[in-house]
Amino acid sequence: MTIDSAIHVQGLAKSYDEHQVLRGVDFDVARGSIFALLGSNGAGKTTVVKSLSTLLRPDAGTASVNGFDVATQPAEVRESISLTGQFTAVDEILTGRENLVLVAQLRHLEDPGTIADDLLERFGLTDAAARKVSTYSGGMRRRLDIAMSLIGNPPVNFLDEPTTGLDPEARLEVWHAVKELAEHGTTVLLTTQYLDEAEQLADRIAILHEGRIIVNGTLAELKQLIPPAEVEYIEKQPTLEDVFFALVGDDDKYGDAGRDRSLATSN
Numbered sequence: 631m632t633i634d635s636a637i638h639v640q641g642l643a644k645s646y647d648e649h650q651v652l653r654g655v656d657f658d659v660a661r662g663s664i665f666a667l668l669g670s671n672g673a674g675k676t677t678v679v680k681s682l683s684t685l686l687r688p689d690a691g692t693a694s695v696n697g698f699d700v701a702t703q704p705a706e707v708r709e710s711i712s713l714t715g716q717f718t719a720v721d722e723i724l725t726g727r728e729n730l731v732l733v734a735q736l737r738h739l740e741d742p743g744t745i746a747d748d749l750l751e752r753f754g755l756t757d758a759a760a761r762k763v764s765t766y767s768g769g770m771r772r773r774l775d776i777a778m779s780l781i782g783n784p785p786v787n788f789l790d791e792p793t794t795g796l797d798p799e800a801r802l803e804v805w806h807a808v809k810e811l812a813e814h815g816t817t818v819l820l821t822t823q824y825l826d827e828a829e830q831l832a833d834r835i836a837i838l839h840e841g842r843i844i845v846n847g848t849l850a851e852l853k854q855l856i857p858p859a860e861v862e863y864i865e866k867q868p869t870l871e872d873v874f875f876a877l878v879g880d881d882d883k884y885g886d887a888g889r890d891r892s893l894a895t896s897n
Contacts, residue, residue, distance in 0.1 A: 769800030
């Protein structure tokens with residue numbers, strides 16, 4: 631563990647009955663960075679997050695979050711983190727602003743209204759502040775969910791597959807929100823099964839496979855593990871558009887200019 635590590639994991643192991651999910655996981659996450667834990671369904675990503683957020687007791691290994699031991703200092707760990715799961719934890723009956731105010735009040739923070747307004751502006755939800763969350767799009771709900779998790783300014787944020795089930799536009803909205811977290815100094819551990827998500831967001835990427843980290847590095851470092859592919863030049867095949875206009879001419883598409891071009895070609 632280095633002095634700049636917000637998360638330190640060594641030898642983490644966990645089994646469910648006879649099924650060994652984690653087989654000795656090791657990694658460190660630098661403060662203020664985005665660390666992507668990439669893996670297919672069932673690789674053990676959520677088990678890692680649950681272990682680090684004190685929701686699950688590992689069978690072996692050690693882990694610390696924000697300098698606090700997960701096993702012996704769980705209360706301090708919980709005060710240091712926020713957790714956004716695969717499903718949004720927002721109240722659809724309340725408005726966006728009311729959701730944020732409620733969480734701030736539950737945390738006994740001063741001036742919850744100002745806290746809510748600041749987060750609404752930060753995540754681009756000010757115009758929808760007075761609307762019930764039931765009218766929000768998927769991307770808006772997820773952004774509100776992330777905003778709620780930041781109340782109290784926890785230094786570490788766990789995002790467990792935050793874009794699962796979202797459409798492409800909503801995914802981009804969440805990506806922007808995640809980048810905003812790191813820009814404000816929050817350490818983010820992101821689990822995902824989407825390669826492009828890890829590529830777009832992460833400072834470092836670890837691939838979890840069959841309960842072990844099989845590779846850990848920057849995107850540039852991971853790309854160096856595979857030699858460049860040889861490029862073969864092949865003859866370009868005509869598209870359907872090429873075939874269509876070759877048969878009917880370009881008159882319909884280009885008007886007189888297309889007719890002139892067709893005549894010139896035939897001559």
